[in-house]
Amino acid sequence: MGFQPPRYPWHPPVAAREAAQVVIAGGGLVGLTLALDLARQGIASVLLDEDDTVSTGSRAICWAKRTLEIYGRLGLGARFLEKGVTWNRGRVFHGEREAYAFDLLPEQGHEYPAFVNLQQYYAEAWLAEECAASGLVDLRWRHRVAAVEHRPDGALLRVETPGGEYQLEAEWLLACDGARSPIREGMGLPFLGQVFRDRFLIADVRMHAPFPAERWFWFDPPFHPGQSVLLHKQPDDIWRIDFQLGWEADPEAERDPARVRARVAAMLGPKVSFELEWVSVYSFRCRRIERFRHGRTIFLGDAAHQVSPFGARGGNGGVQDADNLAWKLAAVLRGATPALLDSYDRERVPAAEENILNSTRSTDFITPKTAACHAWRDAVLELSAAHGFARPLVNSGRLSRPAVLADSPLSTPDAEAWGGGLPPGAPAVDAPMLRAGQPDWLLRHLGREPVLLAFAGPGVPAAEAPAGLRRVVVAADERVGTLWDHSGLAAARWGARPGDAVLLRPDQHVAARFHAPSPAAIAAARARMMGEA
Known part of the structure; x- marks a missing residue:
């Protein structure tokens, strides 16, 4: 039967005027992720959405390794792996031949793969289930934010429902209300960036087809000459196909089922039967608002930034916005300095800029604007089949990678030289562990709170953690109460020797690292991580 959308x-409103500490506007992917993350940290929220179901169509489908790790921390990682289509390999075609293939995760020893394909509506439904089960998320469906009055101490919302309207006072308003964000428009916040003069058709197609679970991208294929096509496999025998149309294409005409079927039939051939599940036409937008935090109103996801679908940076970037903000807001609500929230802008604006830059470059390669650019692109594709130097120049969508928060004000610079490893600002990297003789994974023990990751070895004890800081010990030998780095991958990936220690943020990013650290140095780095320095 496939997916059945919940209702x-x-x-109805409880009273004509209500109050809440945290209000999240938007019950899509980012809003639900943020609500669940806050709930996992004991913070209650009210979530408002004008609809009463999840998204229609596949939309965001490619979940990157870092996003899967975030959902693993929130308790949903196993569901993504069980239901989704796992893939690490991609293939690029030019005309009728394969230009080259690539592997996004060539090394073993990670709990999660490079990517899992899964329709966005599954993710939203699971998130809504977990939010409801937490008892800390007040899910208000068909409650539309009609107007917002922004104040120094929060915001006053006018909310419309089928049973009438009411007012809701929010100490913190988190705007996850999408690309057409009424909250952003009401504040008069313009986008910085560009809209590209091209159009693409998305078709979710149900079929049994011989294609493997890989990302296939065609430049100038014989079944769609002069344009590009992208193919992804999804669960439930659903395949996602993106057809480039050109700027002159009529969006309404291209949505006509007969025209879409003709395009798909030309691609698949006469022997493959299929059904259309969902069709949409879109244009590229690579842009953002200048700042994401405006006092006690904070923007996340598409409400703050937009990128092209090629590269899987939209949904993954929005989830990482929520991952970045949730622990900081939770800390502030528990008494940390409100200045900690300034780092959300300092970290996520550069991350959005990186995504926009990569999306813009992908768009320029996929849709060259001049004859010279078109000739250069085709030459790169021709050379890539036989010459390795040309392959990095092929850009069918640089696939999502986690942001390294290189200039974060929360990071403590290295005091000593390190031979590789993860610098301050980098996201944690997983490795297989043994704990009490049972297989385990390092990242399962990191996150939700500050952690000191201490490395130990024969004759070398683990560094001590200051009072109130949880310590996780990774040992090069088997011992009681520690994680055993039996393969040595953790030490190699983190560039750590016995006696070293790494301070990690609740979102699993490195805050500081030390050779033979002192409790005073760790305490100072922890204070800086919490915005106190």
């Missing part, structure tokens, strides 16, 4: 119950 969530509508509940």
Whole structure:
């Protein structure tokens, strides 16, 4: 039967005027992720959404390794792996031949693969289930934010429902209300960036086809000459196909089922039967608002930034926004300095800029604007079949990678030289462990709170953690109460020797690292990580 969209119950307002500490506007992917992350840290929220179900169509489908690790921390990682289509390999075609293939995760020893394909509606439904089960998320379906009055101490919202409207006072308003964000528009916040003069058709197709679970991208294929096509496999025998149309294409005409079927039939051939599940036409947008935090109103996901679909940077970037903000807001609500939230802008704006840059470059390669650019692109594709130097120049969408927060004000610079490893600002890297003789994974023991990751070895004890800081010990030998780095991968990937220690943030990014650290140095780095320095 495939996916059956849920219908969530509508509940009338409790009173004509209500108040909440945290209000999240938007019950899509980012809003639900943020609500669940806050709930996992004991923070209650009210989530408002004008609809009563999840998204229609596949939309965001490619979940990157870092996003899967975030969902693993939130308790959903196993569901993504069980239901989704795992893939690490991609292939690029030019005309009728293969230009080259690539592997996004050539090394073993990670709990999660490079990518899992899964329709966005599954992710949203699971997130909504977990939010409801937490008891800390007040899910208000068919509650539309009609107007917002922004104040120094929060915001006053006018909310419309089928049973009438009410006012909701919010100490913190988190705007996850999408690309057409009414909250952003009401504040008059313009986008910086560009809209590209091209159009693409998305078709979700149900079929049994011989294609493997890989990312296939065609430049100028014989079944769609002069344009590009992207193919991804999804669960439930659903395949996602993106057809480049050109700027002159009529969006309404291209949505016509007969025209879409003709395009798909030309691609698949006469022997493959299929059904259309969902069709949409879109244009590239690579842009952002100048700042994401405006006092006590904070923007996340598409409400803050937009990128092209090629590269899987939209949904993954939005999830990483939530991952970045949730622990900081939770800390502030527990008494940390509100200045900690300034780092959300300092870290996520550069991350959005990186995504926009990569998306813009991908778009320029996929849709060259001049004859010279078109000739250069085709030459790169021709050379890539036989010459390795040309392959890095092929850009069918630089696939999502986690941001390294290189200039974060929360990071403590290295005091000593390190021979590789993970610098301050980098996201943690997983490795297989043994714990009490049972297989385990390093990242399962990191996150939600500050952690000191201490490395030990024969004759070398693990560094001590200051009072109130949880310590996780990774040992090069088997011992009681530690994680055993039996393969040596953790030490190699982190560039760590016995006696070294790494301070990690609740979002699993490195805050500081030390050779033979002192409790005073760790305490100072922890204070800086919490915005106190």
